[in-house]
Amino acid sequence: MTNGFSIDIKNLTKKFGAFTAVDDVSFSVKKGEIFGFLGPNGSGKSTTIRMLCGLMSPTSGTAEVAGFDINQNPEQVKTKIGYMSQRFSLYNDITVSQNIDFWGTLYKVSASDMKERKETLIADLNLEDWKNRLTQTLPGGIKQRLALGCAMLHQPEIIFLDEPTGGVDPVSRRNFWSVIDQLSASGTTVFVTTHFLDEAEYCQNVGMIYNAKLIALGSPTALRENTFKETSIELDVSNPMEAVSIIPDHPDVAESSIFGNLVHAILKPGISWSPDVETSFRTFLENRHLVLKSAEPVVPSLEDVFIHLIDQISKGKA
Amino acid sequence: MKSLNFGRMKVVALKEFRQIGRDRRSLGIYIFLPIFMLLMFGYALTYDVKEVRLGILDQSRTADSREFISKFTETEFFAYGMTVDRYGDADYLLDKRIVVAILVIPPDFSRKILAGSESQVQILVDGSNANEATQVQSYFSLITSQFNQKFRMDFLARNGQNQYLPMDIRPRIWYNPELRSSRYLVPGLIVYIMMLLAVISTAVSIVREKERRTLEQLMISPIKPAELILGKTIPYLIISLIAAYGILTAAWFLFGATVAGSHLYLFLIVLLFLIGALGLGLLISTIAPNQSVAFMIAAFVSVLPTILLSGFIFPIESMHPFLQAVSLVIPGRYFLEALRFIIIKGAGPEAWWPDLVGLIVFVTIVLGITRTKLNQLIR
Known part of the structure; x- marks a missing residue:
């Protein structure tokens, strides 16, 4: 780890015949970071992960994972990473305890470490009563935590999570993310793909891939700010129907729209939300016999960002 | 490496x-199928014709005719079924399969043979089972000719002439003196079970990992492909070996069939074939997208040709020349032939070396293709 990066990808490209699955992708992930890799199905997410895990060699370009080149040392890479896929990939037809032993042995965890880690894992997941039962009898959320535990038995530097929360209930999803936070806090790099864009908010940095190309990279906040230059405000006004037609007359407003009982206003470029602007809105409405109950800037979701970026790409093509 | x-x-x-x-x-499948097949082939599906129910229409009713009849009923091939009163009943009795064959002795039987002229006896056989009918016919000819011989010799003796036979036939059957099909079937059964266990279960078990995505998880772990493949196939190798020796033990226990030849050669041949069969299973698993397709392909390429073309049930020599040519590419054929040499005849490598060559070619080709396919899959 010469440069402090856990994953350092340079011009990674994978072609299957005439089809380009991953097109000249470059980015890096810092040690201990939670990195979200987002994109619709078939966009090149899985192919990228497979190359990073040493399952597939790139057509061109390279990547360093945990300090090892994926082209030259794929076997070394494998010992430094953990992987958990979207579908539960432990053996359902052997017991919980047998599964833990199986994966531990594959990663050559020493017997003494194994004993301790197994006990910790079973205690953490409250599986004492379940350890001799078939794995298929576990509830979904616990199974997923167990799969993560098994993928972490060898204490990898990087854990790759491929759609880890698919098919899991919302409460378990939230619990799962708190486990991911703990992993990151203890120094493990987490590389996670998801199509739940709300989950990407938990990530320190995200990369968005679309049609094999990386279309955005950065922290969720930076992405929002860079994508939407204009500030959007949500106003709770006494008479929204009347307000929506009046508000565009305010000098700072570019346009307005009704949004349920609320009014959304997009400010002119370069103007951001401040107490002064809020006062000017209140006075503006009071002069027209309307009461401003509350006003706050709307935070665009990452989904908004993603859709906006894709729109721009398709407009660019047209 | x-x-x-x-x-x-x-x-x-x-x-x-x-x-x-x-x-x-x-x-x-692993435990009961071999036992079931052995019992089925050993007892139910035997080709041996035994205790054929014989109806007797004795119109002569003399000491000679009774002696002639007793020559039939005292063998194990025929059993006394019933006495038939009228020739007209024959149709009904054979039709309903109350008897399988009817021996018809004409009224002038004794008179004619004592007078030194020829008497005609008749056997009516239910020909719906061609194999059975052929065997009844040949037993009939055999018993009749023995009777003729004895009768002629007695006749000559009574007339003060020398007992003299120009030729005395003393048949002696080697390797399988009791002519028991069960013994002949043991090697075929081993081939069949090996194919079933090794090819189908290997293919299905690997495709199952593919389907449940545990294979992906395994590939990402530092396990080497060779470790994975050996780890996954060795259990099936062991189970198949247990099944093979289980069949041999059961055949010995149930039918008294023993291995005539070298146990070492037997083990080596079985092992060689198993390696090829496991490789074939692996190869199928690289092609098949899911478990049911894997099962179909495996059954189609392994079990079916083994039953039809290896000589297990239908002798290769009596096949159409085209099918004989096809059987040359069926590995089960070579395995079966070698097993029959070793188990039944107790023959050494000088007898079955062509089969050994056939098996080595099979194993080499299968492992070669499998290796290429697996490498494509991994990288």
Whole structure:
């Protein structure tokens, strides 16, 4: 780890015949970071992960994972990473305890470490009563935590999570993310793909891939700010129907729209939300016999960002 | 290639055994199928014709005719079925299969033979089972000619002439003196079960990992492909060996069939064939997208040709020349022939070396293709 990066990808490209699955992708992930890799199905997410895990060699370009080149040392890479896929990939037809032993042995965890880690894992997941039962009898959320535990038995530097929360209930999803936070806090790099864009908010940095190309990279906040230059405000006004037609007359407003009982206003470029602007809105409405109950800037979701970026790409093509 | 990690191989094999033990359906296939087949082929599906119910229409009713009849009923091939009163009943009795054959002795039987002229006896046979009918016919001819011989010699003796036979036939059947089909079937059964166990279960078990995505998880782990493949196939190798020796033991216990030849050669031939069969299973698993397709392909390329073309049930020599040519590419054929040489005849390599060559070619080709396919899959 010469440069402090856990994953350092340079011009990674994978072609299957005439089809380009991953097109000249470059980015890096810092040690201990939670990195979200987002994109619709078939966009090149899985192919990228497979190359990073040493399952597939790139057509061109390279990547360093945990300090090892994926082209030259794929076997070394494998010992430094953990992987958990979207579908539960432990053996359902052997017991919980047998599964833990199986994966531990594959990663050559020493017997003494194994004993301790197994006990910790079973205690953490409250599986004492379940350890001799078939794995298929576990509830979904616990199974997923167990799969993560098994993928972490060898204490990898990087854990790759491929759609880890698919098919899991919302409460378990939230619990799962708190486990991911703990992993990151203890120094493990987490590389996670998801199509739940709300989950990407938990990530320190995200990369968005679309049609094999990386279309955005950065922290969720930076992405929002860079994508939407204009500030959007949500106003709770006494008479929204009347307000929506009046508000565009305010000098700072570019346009307005009704949004349920609320009014959304997009400010002119370069103007951001401040107490002064809020006062000017209140006075503006009071002069027209309307009461401003509350006003706050709307935070665009990452989904908004993603859709906006894709729109721009398709407009660019047209 | 760096050295293989035995611990990883062992843990994969152990896991495989646990899964097999958990899976009642496959456990049933591995344990009960060989036993069931052995009983079925040994007892129910025997080709031996025995105790054929014989109806007797004795119109002569003399000491000679009764002696002639007793020559039939005292063998184990025929059993006394019933006495038939009228020739007209024959149709009904054979039709309803109350008897399988009817021996008809004409009224002038005694008179004619004593007068030194020829008497005609008749046997009516239900020909719906061609194999049975042929055998009844040949037993009939055999018993009749023995009777003729004895009668002629007695006749000559009574007339003060020398007892003299120009030729005395003393048939002596080698290797399988009791002419028991069960003994002949044991090698075929081993071939069949080996194909079934090794090819189908290997193919299905690997495709199952593909389907449940555990294979992906395995590939990402540092396990080497060779460790994974050996770990996954060794359990099936062991189970197949147990099944093969189970068949031999059961055949000895039930039918008294023993291995005439060298146990070492037997083991080596079985092992060689199994390696090829496991490789074939692996090869199928690289092609098949899911378990049911894997099962179909495996059954189609392994079990079916083994039953039809290896000589297990239909002798290769009596096949159409085209099918004989096709049978040359059926590995079961070589395995079966070698097994029959070793188990039944007790023959050494000088007898079955062409089969050994056939098997080595099969194993080399299968492992070669499998290796290429697996490499494509991994990288």
